[in-house]
Amino acid sequence: MLLNRIYQQIVSVPLKLLVSSKLLPDDPIKDLQIDPEQPVYYVIQRRSTSSLLMLKEKAKLLDLPEPQTISRGTSPLPNGTVFFLQNKRWFNFGGKPVKKYQELLLTLLGSQKNQPDKKHQLIPVSIYWGRNPGKENSLLRLMFTDTESANPLRKFFLFILQGRNSFVRFAKPVDIKRMIEANTNEKTVLTKLTRTLRVHFHRRRKAAMGPLITNRRQVITNIVVSDNVKNAIEKEAKKKKISIQKAKKLATNYADEIASAYSYKTIRILESALTHLWNKIYDGVQVQNVEMVRELATTHELIYVPSHRSHIDYLLLSYTLYHEGLVPPHIAAGINLNFWPAGPILRRGGAFFLRRSFGGNKLYTAVFNEYIFQLMDRGIPLKFFPEGGRSRTGRLLSPKTGLLAMTVQSCLRGTRKPIALVPVYIGYERMFEGKSYLNELRGGEKKKESFGQLLGIRKTLKQAFGKVYLNFSQPLILNDYLTQHQPDWHDYKEQANAKPGWLTPQVNDLAITLMERINASATVNSVSIVALVLLSSERNAMGKHELEQQLELLIALGQHSNYSEQTYLPQDSANELIAQAEKLGTIFSVDNPMGKIITTDEQTAALLTYYRNNILHIYITSSLIASCFINQQSIQQIQLINDLVKIFPFIKKELFICWDEQEFKQHIIANIEILVKRGLIQDNQGTLSRTPENSTEFDQLFTLAQIARPTLLRYGIILTLLSTQAGRKNLTRQELENRSQQLAQRIAALYSLNAPEACDKNLFRNTVSVLRDSRLIHVNQDSHFEINENLSELQTLILNKINNHSRQIMQKTAAWANENWDEVK
Numbered sequence: 001m002l003l004n005r006i007y008q009q010i011v012s013v014p015l016k017l018l019v020s021s022k023l024l025p026d027d028p029i030k031d032l033q034i035d036p037e038q039p040v041y042y043v044i045q046r047r048s049t050s051s052l053l054m055l056k057e058k059a060k061l062l063d064l065p066e067p068q069t070i071s072r073g074t075s076p077l078p079n080g081t082v083f084f085l086q087n088k089r090w091f092n093f094g095g096k097p098v099k100k101y102q103e104l105l106l107t108l109l110g111s112q113k114n115q116p117d118k119k120h121q122l123i124p125v126s127i128y129w130g131r132n133p134g135k136e137n138s139l140l141r142l143m144f145t146d147t148e149s150a151n152p153l154r155k156f157f158l159f160i161l162q163g164r165n166s167f168v169r170f171a172k173p174v175d176i177k178r179m180i181e182a183n184t185n186e187k188t189v190l191t192k193l194t195r196t197l198r199v200h201f202h203r204r205r206k207a208a209m210g211p212l213i214t215n216r217r218q219v220i221t222n223i224v225v226s227d228n229v230k231n232a233i234e235k236e237a238k239k240k241k242i243s244i245q246k247a248k249k250l251a252t253n254y255a256d257e258i259a260s261a262y263s264y265k266t267i268r269i270l271e272s273a274l275t276h277l278w279n280k281i282y283d284g285v286q287v288q289n290v291e292m293v294r295e296l297a298t299t300h301e302l303i304y305v306p307s308h309r310s311h312i313d314y315l316l317l318s319y320t321l322y323h324e325g326l327v328p329p330h331i332a333a334g335i336n337l338n339f340w341p342a343g344p345i346l347r348r349g350g351a352f353f354l355r356r357s358f359g360g361n362k363l364y365t366a367v368f369n370e371y372i373f374q375l376m377d378r379g380i381p382l383k384f385f386p387e388g389g390r391s392r393t394g395r396l397l398s399p400k401t402g403l404l405a406m407t408v409q410s411c412l413r414g415t416r417k418p419i420a421l422v423p424v425y426i427g428y429e430r431m432f433e434g435k436s437y438l439n440e441l442r443g444g445e446k447k448k449e450s451f452g453q454l455l456g457i458r459k460t461l462k463q464a465f466g467k468v469y470l471n472f473s474q475p476l477i478l479n480d481y482l483t484q485h486q487p488d489w490h491d492y493k494e495q496a497n498a499k500p501g502w503l504t505p506q507v508n509d510l511a512i513t514l515m516e517r518i519n520a521s522a523t524v525n526s527v528s529i530v531a532l533v534l535l536s537s538e539r540n541a542m543g544k545h546e547l548e549q550q551l552e553l554l555i556a557l558g559q560h561s562n563y564s565e566q567t568y569l570p571q572d573s574a575n576e577l578i579a580q581a582e583k584l585g586t587i588f589s590v591d592n593p594m595g596k597i598i599t600t601d602e603q604t605a606a607l608l609t610y611y612r613n614n615i616l617h618i619y620i621t622s623s624l625i626a627s628c629f630i631n632q633q634s635i636q637q638i639q640l641i642n643d644l645v646k647i648f649p650f651i652k653k654e655l656f657i658c659w660d661e662q663e664f665k666q667h668i669i670a671n672i673e674i675l676v677k678r679g680l681i682q683d684n685q686g687t688l689s690r691t692p693e694n695s696t697e698f699d700q701l702f703t704l705a706q707i708a709r710p711t712l713l714r715y716g717i718i719l720t721l722l723s724t725q726a727g728r729k730n731l732t733r734q735e736l737e738n739r740s741q742q743l744a745q746r747i748a749a750l751y752s753l754n755a756p757e758a759c760d761k762n763l764f765r766n767t768v769s770v771l772r773d774s775r776l777i778h779v780n781q782d783s784h785f786e787i788n789e790n791l792s793e794l795q796t797l798i799l800n801k802i803n804n805h806s807r808q809i810m811q812k813t814a815a816w817a818n819e820n821w822d823e824v825k
Contacts, residue, residue, distance in 0.1 A: 004069070011049045019050075021127075021166040023058050024294075024325040028170040031291050038119045039079050040065045040173075041108065044127070045201040047084035047098060051127045055082065058168050072100045075107055083108075083122075085197055105193065109186045112176045121173035124197060126204050128169070130162030131264070131322070165268070167325050169204065172295075200298075207297035210327035211379050213262055220255040223370050224248060228496035232366035247363070254367040258352050260330050266348035267328060274319045281465045285316070288521070288568060289472040290324045293422060296475055297326055301376050301417045303407055303478075304329055306424035307396060307518050308385035310431050312468075317383060317424060318350065320470055330375055332384035332403055358402075369497055372403075373410040379417060382407075386514055390433070393760050394613030396519060396656050399511035401504075408507055409499075411478050412492040418480075423473040423517040427614055429466025429527045430584050434607045466527065466584045473521035473566055476514065485509075516658040519617050520564035526580035528615045529554060529570065530587060531608035534600065536706035541599035544589065548574040549696075550703055553678065554619060561670035563618045564658060586611075616707070617655035621664070622671045623707035624651075627801035629681065630705055634689035641668050643797055650715060650770050654763060675701075705801075712802050713810060717743050718767050719795035720814045722777065722787055732784055733768060739817070740764045747813050 025031040034040065042059075044051050055067045065080030083101045112120045174196070179189050214222075223229055229251055237247040278285060296302065306317055314337075318328040333351040337343060347353070358365050375382060388400030411419050482489040485506060492498040533550045534540055542550070551574035558569045570577055578598060581587050586604060590597045600608065624647065628640050648664050651657060659667065672688065675681045680701045682689045691697040718740045741761050771777045776788045799807050 008049055008053060012053055015050060015053055018160060018164075019054070019166055020164050021054055021058075021168050022323070022325075023061070024167055024169040025291050029062060029064075032123075032170060032172045034064070034121060034123065034170075034173060035119065036064060038121055039077075039111075041077065041079075041081045041083065041120065041122045042067050043083040043085060043122055043124050043174075043197060045084075045197075046086050048127075051125075052082060054127055054166070054168055055125055058170075070104070072103060074104070076111060077104065077108055081108075085194065085201070102190065102194070106186055106190055109176065109180060109189055109193075113180050113186070116177070120176050122176055123173050124171040124200055124204075126167075126169045126171070126201060126208070128167040128205070128208050128325070129158040130165045131167075131209060131267075131327075167208065169208070169325055171200065171204065203298035206379070207294065207327065208325050210381075213264070214378075216259060216261045219259055219371075219374070220252060222374060223255045223259075223367060224251050226370050226374075226496075228370050229363075229366050232363045236363040251363055251367055254364050255371065257335075258354065258368055258371055260350050260352040261344075261347045262330065262350050263348040266345065267322065267350075270315070270345070270349050271319065271322060274315055278319075278468075281463070283464075283467045285320060285468045285470060286523070287320055287324065287470050287472075288523075289566070290320075290326075292475070293321075293472050294324070294326060296420050296422070297381070299417065300420035300477070301379060301415055302329070302381040303376075303419060303421050304381065304383040304424055305386050305404075305421055305514050305518070306383065307426050308387045308390050309394070309426060310390065310428065310433055312428075312432065313385070313390075313426050314346070314351070315349075316426065316468065316470065327381055329381035329383040332382070334389075354403075366497070369406050369409065372406050373413060373415075373496070376407075376410050376415045376419070386511055393763075394610035395616070395654070395763075396515050398762055398766065399515055401507045401511050404511055404514075405503065405507045408478065408482070408503065408510070409497060411482065412489055412498045412500075413496055414493045419478040421476040421478055421514060423476070423514050423521070425469070425471040425473060425518050425521040425523065427469040427471075427523050427525060427528075429468075429525050429580075429611075430463075430586070431465070431610075434610060435603075464584055466580065467525065469523035469525060469568070471521040471523060471566065471568065473517040476510075476517070481510065482506075512656070515656040519656045520658045521566040521568075522563075522615055522618060523568040524558065524570055524615050524618065525611075526570065526572070526577040527584060527586050527608070528611040530577060530581040531612040532615060532619060532707060533703065534587065534598065535605065535608055535612055536703045536709075539599075540605045541590075541597055543592075543594075544578065544596040544598050546699070547578060547598050550700060551577055553680075553700055553704070554622075556678065557622045557671060557674055558618060560674040561621070561667050563667075567618060616711075617651075617657055619707055620651055620655060620657075620711070621667050622675070623704055624801070625668060625671055625675065626680075626701045626705035627708050627712065629688075629690040629701060630803050631800050634687055637672065637683070637686050637688050640672075640688060641665055644668060646794060646797060647715075649774060650767060651711065653770050654711070654766050680704075709802065709806060712798055713747075713806055714740075714744060714763060715767060716795070716798050716802060716807070716810050717747075717814070718764065718771070719791065719798060720810060721817075722771075722785070723792060723795055724814060733779065736768060736785065737761055737764045740767075743813060743817055746817070747809060 028034060029036065042055060044055065052067060052069065059065065059067050059080070067082045068078065068080050069082055070078065081104070083105060084098050085101070087098055108120060108122065112118070174193065176193075179193060180186075183189050183192070224233075233244060233247045233251050236242075236250065237244050240247070293302070304317060304321075306313060314331060314333065318331065322328045328350055331346075331349075331351045333346060333353055335353045335355050337346060337351070338353045343353075352371065354368060355364070358368070372382070384403045386399040386401075386404060387397040389397065391397050407419065407421070486500075486502055489500075492500060529551060530547070532554065533547060534542060555569060555574070558567070562569075572580070578587070582589065582598075586608060587598055587600045590599060621644075624644050625640065628635055628643065645661060645665065648661060652659075652664075657664075672681070672683070676683045676688075678697075679691065680697045682691070690701060718736065721736065721739055721743065738761075741764050744764075768777075771791075772779070776791045776794060777785045778788075780786050802810075
């Protein structure tokens with residue numbers, strides 16, 4: 001023991017000088033539900049003095065029992081006992097289970113059996129030296145990268161080269177009590193426990209390191225010689241009447257254009273540069289539910305599907321995953337980003353590039369599809385943005401399903417591990433691209449990504465951008481999803497590019513589900529919630545006291561009728577939220593003898609609509625309830641619910657709301673309860689009434705109703721245009737969408753309505769689509785709309801929820817437009 005302590009002291013010297021490790025998760029006691037009041041033991045995969053010393057450091061930091069090695073035969077086991085599962089390996093010799101610790105594990109099992117009232121917690125602890133998986137067929141990997149069989153000589157080099165990039169990961173305690181209860185034979189339980197721990201350590205290492213890096217040229221060769229691509233090459237040669245060799249060269253060029261050039265060195269450089277960048281411009285990156293992803297990564301092929309609001313998204317998610325002990329994914333990036341110097345850097349950081357449109361190019365499609373399958377089959381995590389591009393309005397865009405369809409086809413073909421689609425919500429208090437988005441929505445040309453744009457970022461870096469929020473939502477296990485919805489999917493195993501008749505509609509439904517899960521994990525931040533209130537006021541201005549009251553109302557509504565269990569509400573007070581929004585320059589205060597006024601300028605108000613739209617889906621229900629009292633004093637609760645149910649299909653599709661109709665009704669009732677409790681409405685045996693118009697509560701109710709105003713106004717525009725076509729030439733779908741958009745733009749321009757989304761044709765397209773699905777309109781043989789007589793009932797319902805001034809504006813402008821439309825260009 002004395003020699004052991006001396007050796008530990010010797011090893012601790014270079015450890016302190018050369019090693020700086022990160023703890024995962026940040027708070028293991030809370031995240032892993034470790035009970036410090038119950039006995040705690042540790043298990044490490046291989047006997048290692050350096051690993052023991054690093055464990056001691058982290059245990060002291062967490063105020064957990066001090067890790068200690070003990071002698072054979074010690075009983076009872078002291079709190080903090082460390083077990084080593086296997087011996088060290090020397091040049092691939094050794095590594096067998098340590099007999100001493102096998103005997104001690106038997107003692108632990110006996111202790112649990114004899115003390116059923118106690119919960120003996122055996123915590124697996126993994127130590128990773130660096131994150132470099134190494135390259136296939138590389139001699140350097142044998143010396144300079146960490147593996148499960150790293151020997152002391154290799155550890156010496158790892159101290160020097162990877163010491164500042166090491167991780168100590170705690171895992172959830174093994175439930176020994178349940179194992180004992182399931183099988184009373186302790187030796188049988190020991191065998192099972194040992195096997196479970198070995199699998200545990202192996203899987204977590206794979207999740208942290210990833211597979212070995214394959215030479216890029218070999219990747220391209222593997223794609224071109226695959227049966228799928230060879231068939232496509234033959235068809236291309238026959239179709240274009242060129243030689244097989246030329247067609248093969250074309251396929252090789254496509255693969256070279258697409259494939260990433262993943263480099264661990266580049267990842268390390270980017271990690272260092274991005275750490276400096278984030279610290280400079282952001283007040284922090286808040287991450288939620290990452291432990292769930294860590295566990296999932298050990299058993300599944302992960303496909304991350306995040307929302308897309310900024311170019312920063314490309315880097316932020318990969319950076320966060322790396323810092324959380326996970327493999328950075330390969331990223332699907334648009335070919336527009338493949339410019340110097342960004343393109344080569346992104347490619348080495350794991351980006352692979354795709355064209356915006358495949359244009360019916362079957363050879364390119366086959367090459368790309370094969371590349372996706374080979375990445376997934378090798379266990380490399382992927383990331384693509386289901387929206388296809390960055391949202392310019394703050395709402396989620398309608399999903400593009402091309403890459404998702406290829407993912408499903410790869411699943412049909414058969415991958416080594418089941419596939420988990422992980423929706424990710426990314427939110428910002430402020431973004432780089434805010435002003436450029438506004439310019440594009442107002443008709444300005446989108447600036448092409450270039451080196452000049454990168455140089456322009458330097459000015460932006462001097463500004464403050466607040467916090468970033470990255471939330472991992474409920475994963476979707478694709479294999480289980482297909483089994484549930486298409487039980488015959490296994491019939492297509494090993495078929496490349498299989499296209500069963502159900503593929504397209506099922507992929508469309510899958511895409512909508514993913515978008516709904518992204519929105520379900522949204523974070524309400526200071527700027528978004530302040531924008532939601534301030535833009536609901538008459539002139540984008542409000543007394544500070546009134547603003548605080550309205551913010552408190554929204555927080556109470558969110559807490560009482562939580563949109564989703566994964567939705568995150570602010571923990572700050574209303575005053576702190578206002579202060580943070582003001583600090584970021586999105587609002588400012590004006591002194592007034594009767595109290596401070598919070599306001600914003602015209603351009604910033606237009607930008608604030610972007611952040612408001614990030615959380616519109618969370619508060620749309622309460623706003624629709626309030627809008628029912630805009631033009632009437634009272635309404636029966638049952639009538640209110642029935643009215644809103646008729647509107648629900650529109651907001652569900654537009655805002656990707658994750659509820660069904662029954663859940664929507666439950667949220668209506670929950671919102672009514674809190675509005676009654678706070679005195680905004682009164683409930684007299686099922687009759688709901690608003691308070692007098694001169695009351696503070698009425699002002700709050702009216703402001704709440706304005707949140708839904710732009711949405712209802714847009715619906716009203718389309719319905720008014722349709723209703724005015726009676727007896728006239730019917731509109732085609734494209735004409736209806738175009739005219740609705742033009743009308744919305746005219747209203748916004750003439751009456752100073754802050755609604756940049758009025759320029760977004762996709763929103764009008766969604767509304768028309770719901771009208772068709774509801775059979776309120778249908779397309780005849782001449783491709784014109786025919787109107788159902790029930791359409792006027794919906795129009796009346798919508799217009800009754802808009803104040804008289806807004807309704808008059810819309811009807812007046814629509815009447816003018818119908819008379820002068822031929823002159824409108």
